[in-house]
Amino acid sequence: MHTACTMSSSLSPTQMLLLLLSLCICKISLASSSSSEDDAFRRWVSWNVENYRRETSSNAMLTAQAPGIPGKKVVDWKLWKAEMSKIRKTVSQDGTGDYRTVSEALNSIPAFNTRRVILVVKPGIYREKINVPRQMSFVTFLGDSTSPPTITGNDTASVTGRGGTPLKTFQSATVAVDADYFVAINVKFENTAPHEVGSLGEQAVALRISGTKAAFYNCSFIGNQDTLYDHKGLHYFNNCFIQGSVDFIFGYGRSLYENCHLNSVTKKVASLTAQKRTNASLASGFSFKNSTITGSGLLYLGRAWGDYSRVIFSYTFMDRVVAPQGWSDWGDPKRDARVYYGEYKCSGPGANTTGRVPWATMLTDEEAQPFLGTYYIEGDTWLPSL
Numbered sequence: 001m002h003t004a005c006t007m008s009s010s011l012s013p014t015q016m017l018l019l020l021l022s023l024c025i026c027k028i029s030l031a032s033s034s035s036s037e038d039d040a041f042r043r044w045v046s047w048n049v050e051n052y053r054r055e056t057s058s059n060a061m062l063t064a065q066a067p068g069i070p071g072k073k074v075v076d077w078k079l080w081k082a083e084m085s086k087i088r089k090t091v092s093q094d095g096t097g098d099y100r101t102v103s104e105a106l107n108s109i110p111a112f113n114t115r116r117v118i119l120v121v122k123p124g125i126y127r128e129k130i131n132v133p134r135q136m137s138f139v140t141f142l143g144d145s146t147s148p149p150t151i152t153g154n155d156t157a158s159v160t161g162r163g164g165t166p167l168k169t170f171q172s173a174t175v176a177v178d179a180d181y182f183v184a185i186n187v188k189f190e191n192t193a194p195h196e197v198g199s200l201g202e203q204a205v206a207l208r209i210s211g212t213k214a215a216f217y218n219c220s221f222i223g224n225q226d227t228l229y230d231h232k233g234l235h236y237f238n239n240c241f242i243q244g245s246v247d248f249i250f251g252y253g254r255s256l257y258e259n260c261h262l263n264s265v266t267k268k269v270a271s272l273t274a275q276k277r278t279n280a281s282l283a284s285g286f287s288f289k290n291s292t293i294t295g296s297g298l299l300y301l302g303r304a305w306g307d308y309s310r311v312i313f314s315y316t317f318m319d320r321v322v323a324p325q326g327w328s329d330w331g332d333p334k335r336d337a338r339v340y341y342g343e344y345k346c347s348g349p350g351a352n353t354t355g356r357v358p359w360a361t362m363l364t365d366e367e368a369q370p371f372l373g374t375y376y377i378e379g380d381t382w383l384p385s386l
C-alpha cells in the first residue's frame with residue numbers, strides 16, 4: 001500500500017483508479033466469492049479499462065500541439081463529447097427509413113445540437129433546398145459509395161426569393177451549411193442551372209460551406225458557374241469530384257483538397273478558383289494536393305477575387321485545358337505583387353511553366369511545406385480518422 005501511495009503522487013486520477021482496479025482484480029482472483037458476482041465485477045472493470053483505452057486513443061486523435069505554445073495541448077472537447085454520443089437516423093425515399101427527406105431528418109435535430117448525428121441517406125435523387133443552420137453542429141450526411149444519393153436543385157443568383165428580391169449567389173445554394181463540424185461522405189451535391197457565356201445572374205451554387213471544421217470524403221459537386229462556395233472556415237476535401245464552368249471553387253476558406261478531380265465544362269475561358277483573401281494577415285487560401293485538372297475550354301488556375309488571393313497546387317496533374325499564363329489578376333495589376341499563387345511538383349501539359357505570368361511562384365520545398373498536410377487546416381485537432 002505504501003508503494004501505491006508514493007506512486008500516486010505522479011499519477012492522474014484515472015491512472016490511480018486503474019491502479020486500484022488492478023489491485024482489486026488481484027484480490028478477487030485470490031478470493032473465492034460467488035462467480036456471478038465476479039463476472040459482473042470483471043465486466044465492469046473491463047468496461048472501465050476499455051473506456052480508458054478508448055479515451056486515451058481518441059484523445060490522441062483530437063489532441064494537438066497548440067501553435068506557438070510549446071508543450072501545450074489543445075483538445076476539442078465539444079467534438080470529443082459529440083463523437084462519444086453519436087446517433088444514426090436513416091433517410092429513405094421509399095419510407096423504409098426514419099424520414100423520407102433530408103430536410104425532415106434535419107428538422108428532427110435540436111437547434112443547439114451537441115451530439116454527432118449521422119444521417120444515413122439511401123440512394124435516390126433528392127430534390128431539396130437544404131440549410132444546416134448555424135447552431136446545428138455535428139451533422140454527417142453518409143451515403144453509399146456504390147450508389148451515392150444526389151441532392152439537387154437549380155436556383156440561380158437571379159431567381160426571385162421569398163422576399164421578392166433576387167436570391168444572389170449566397171442564397172442560390174442547393175445545400176447551404178452554416179454549422180460547424182459538418183461531414184459528408186459519398187454524397188453528390190448538384191445545381192443543374194445552365195450557364196451561358198456572357199450572361200448575368202447565373203451564379204448557381206451546389207454547396208456552400210460557411211461553418212468551420214468541415215470534411216468531405218468521396219463527394220461530387222456538380223454545377224456550372226460558382227459550383228462550390230468554399231465560403232469560410234477550415235475545410236478538408238478528400239477524393240472529391242468538382243465540376244463547373246466559371247470560378248467553380250470560390251470563397252475565402254482555408255481548405256485542403258487532396259486527391260480531387262477538378263473538371264472544367266467551360267465553353268470559352270474561365271477560372272477554376274476565385275479565392276478571396278483580402279489582406280496579408282489572413283490565414284485563408286486553397287491548397288490542392290495530388291489532384292487532377294481536366295475538361296474543356298481554357299482554364300486559369302485562379303483569378304484574384306481578393307487582393308491577397310492565395311492558391312497553391314502541388315503534385316497535381318494538369319491537362320491541356322490549363323491556360324499557359326496560369327493565373328489572372330482580374331484586370332487589377334496592383335494585385336500582381338500581392339497574390340500568392342504557387343505551384344509545386346505538378347505534371348502534365350498544363351503544368352508547363354514557360355508561358356506563366358511572372359508573378360506566379362514556383363515554390364521551393366520549404367515554401368511548399370506549410371500547404372502539404374492536414375496541419376495546414378489544423379486537422380490534428382478536429383479531422384475525423386475514417
Ligand SMILES: *[C@@H]1O[C@H](CO)[C@@H](O)[C@H](O)[C@H]1NC(C)=O
Nearest residue numbers: 153154155156159192193194
Ligand atoms: C428548375 O427546375 C424546375 C423543376 O424541375 C423547373 O420547373 C424550372 O424550369 C427549372 N428552372 C430553370 C431556370 O432551369
Ligand SMILES: *[C@@H]1O[C@H](CO)[C@@H](O)[C@H](O)[C@H]1NC(C)=O
Nearest residue numbers: 145146185186217218239386
Ligand atoms: C470512397 O469510395 C471508395 C470507392 O471509390 C470506397 O472504397 C471507400 O470506402 C469510400 N470511402 C468511404 C469513407 O466511404
Ligand SMILES: *[C@@H]1O[C@H](CO)[C@@H](O)[C@H](O)[C@H]1NC(C)=O
Nearest residue numbers: 239258259260261289290291
Ligand atoms: C493520389 O490521388 C490518387 C487519385 O485520387 C490516389 O489513387 C492516390 O492514392 C493518391 N496518392 C497519394 C500519395 O495520396
Ligand SMILES: *[C@@H]1O[C@H](CO)[C@@H](O)[C@H](O)[C@H]1NC(C)=O
Nearest residue numbers: 277278279280281282283308
Ligand atoms: C486583416 O483582416 C483582419 C480581419 O478582418 C483584421 O482584423 C485586420 O486588421 C486586417 N489587417 C489589415 C492590415 O488590414
Ligand SMILES: *[C@@H]1O[C@H](CO)[C@@H](O)[C@H](O)[C@H]1NC(C)=O
Nearest residue numbers: 324348349351352353354355
Ligand atoms: C513548354 O512550352 C514551351 C512553349 O510552348 C515549349 O517550347 C516546350 O517544349 C514545353 N515544354 C515541355 C516540357 O513540354
